[in-house]
């Protein structure tokens with residue numbers, strides 16, 4: 001049964017929609033949490049510490065965080081694998097006489113593909129930067145994310161990487177949210193306008209909210 005669903009295009013699109021919505025929920029929470037940086041180092045670092053102690057004493061230190069990490073990795077892998085397989089299917093389904101012509105993919109499909117690749121690379125960079133500290137400029141201090149964020153956005157490339165990725169994120173969420181709604185059967189003639197407006201609003205709020213952090217550091221509001 002699960003195999004039949006996964007083998008169908010609709011099944012893969014459903015996997016994309018559900019995994020995308022899981023990541024979207026995480027992003028809304030992550031963006032809101034990031035805004036705590038505007039309340040100062042004490043509050044931001046305290047918040048980061050709390051993320052590791054959620055559910056105590058039932059959960060051990062960092063257990064809830066690890067549950068979130070596992071769910072997110074599963075969502076990223078499911079999203080990427082189904083996207084890849086759907087695009088392979090798309091190419092195979094094209095009549096061979098088109099093979100030498102220009103690719104017949106739409107503007108939206110191309111931006112979603114490139115946006116997805118940019119975001120995948122960004123996630124790897126972001127974890128190496130602010131979680132493990134591997135590519136972090138300056139001395140990475142575990143448990144002091146406020147200072148780490150300031151260090152990142154004190155370099156031109158830190159700002160460039162994050163701002164480009166956040167713009168890609170906005171475009172990806174805008175189209176992705178809309179597609180997910182269609183796949184899951186939420187769309188209808190009466191609801192489509194509201195769905196489009198929600199997609200635009202979500203994309204805008206996420207992009208502006210995330211970008212406000214590097215802008216805050218660049219302008220000295222966060223220092």
Ligand code: HEM
Nearest residue numbers: 034048069123126127130131145149162169210211213214
């Ligand atoms: C300007 C934008 C962003 C800033 C300033 C930022 C900041 C941070 C910081 C400081 C942490 C470490 C928190 C801690 O260790 O307590 C973190 C973790 C994380 N961020 Fe972001 N983030 C941004 C955008 C994003 C985006 C767009 C994504 C996803 C596409 C993302 C995904 C993650 C993930 C998955 C982690 C958790 C890594 C882990 O602990 O396993 N972030 N972020």
